[in-house]
Amino acid sequence: MDQDQRSSRPPWRRPGWLTAPVLSVSVLSIASGIAQFGVTTVIRDVAVVFGEVAGDGALDQLGLPATTLGIALALIRLSSLGSLPTAAMADRVGRRRVLLAAIAVGLTLTTLSALSWGFWVFVVLVAMARPLLSAVNAIAGVIAAEETDSSGRAWALALIAAAYGFGAGIVAVGRGLLPGETSFRPVMAFSLVPLLLLPVLARRIREPAIAAGRVAATGLPGRVPRELVGRVALLATLVGAIALATGPGFTYLFVYGEGVLGASPLLLSTLVLGAGPAGLFGILVGRFAADRIGRTVTAGVAMAATGLAVTYAYAGTTRDLAIGYLLAITTSSAFAPPTGALVAELVPTSVRATVAGWETVAGVVGAVIGLASFGVLADLTGGFAAAARWIGIGTAIIAIGFRFLPETRGRELDELDDL
DSSP states (O other): OHHHHHHHSOOOOOOGGGSHHHHHHHHHHHHHHHHHHHHHHHHHHHHHHHSOOOSSSTGGGGSSOHHHHHHHHHHHHHGGGGHHHHHHHTTTTOHHHHHHHHHHHHHHHHHHGGGOSSHHHHHHHHHHHHHHHHHHHHHHHHHHHHTSOHHHHHHHHHHHHHHHHHHHHHHHHHHHTOSSSOOHHHHHHTTHHHHHHHHHHHTTOOOOHHHHTSOOOOSSTTOOOGGGHHHHHHHHHHHHHHHHHHHHHHHTHHIIIIIISOOOHHHHHHHHHHHHHHHHHHHHHHHHHHHHTOHHHHHHHHHHHHHHHHHHHTSSSHHHHHHHHHHHHHHHHHHHHHHHHHHHHSSOGGGHHHHHHHHHHHHHHHHHHHHHHHHHHHHHHSSSHHHHHHHHHHHHHHGGGGGGSOOOTTOOHHHHHHO
């Protein structure tokens, strides 16, 4: 009887979020995390190499003025605006083709930055790579969403987010383990490793069926149909608002921790390593809540909590930084699955990659404003606490906007194409 029951059970079928295409684009997200977060970990090293420690003050130890670092980081983030036309091309010539081209060129430029002979040369090279790597994140999320149904979509998007965080952790910990004085050159050169693996991964990535069978988008790249502009603009505003806090909150971790608080590189690298489990926990919570409670409620709560966590992180001690950073990692990670699902489930296939590009642009604008504000306010006030309070609390208030977006939990993507 037991044998008959076992034979009557349907065979186990691998979930859509564990198929080769989704796993392969997740590896590309790891590569993107390595390349992009590498800049965050070494920007102070670059400033020290090409600048000069001019005094005994905390900010003097940065090598260059905080405003200069803020402007450089803002320019790097601002360059991600170029991810919009790149992502929009995926709606015209195909997801796979654009994804592979963007990751190849982006990793190449990042690797070349290891050979920089000046601070602004480094900034230019990583700024050229950033829009391509940002487009990789957007297109990878679109492919993951289109390869899964509504029951597995949040899982797939959670996997993409976790992969990026894993890549960031790899490069941060690797830097902390380097012998002797830390140097930006081996850290940036590490992007060569995923670049060499790209031919192997490319064979396992395919064009999603729903995208291969659709009519390609037409008109000006980046254009969104008029009837969708309202909801896309609102979601973009909210994504930009959380980046207002996470942009400086995460980017200044090493600058603030080492240069202002005097924390060791290994301690901060260990903190980033701890961010891996924290981020994974946040992603799983965000995935669970998005499928059980709803996309909009989960995203709103996660965004408000992120703003408050960033405020706490820059309160003034290493303990505050550690606790606040890990909390911000957890809550911002919980933000990723519901918002990624909203991007996919609010618009039809013909403009899905374009809308993902717009959300990336919104995140860039928010991060640029946050980075520039942090640097300027730090110079004006002699510290980062006041800037963190204003930006973090403002982010928490803006999160109320999610109540004005329609709930999409349970929606299949082909339903949108039939409208």
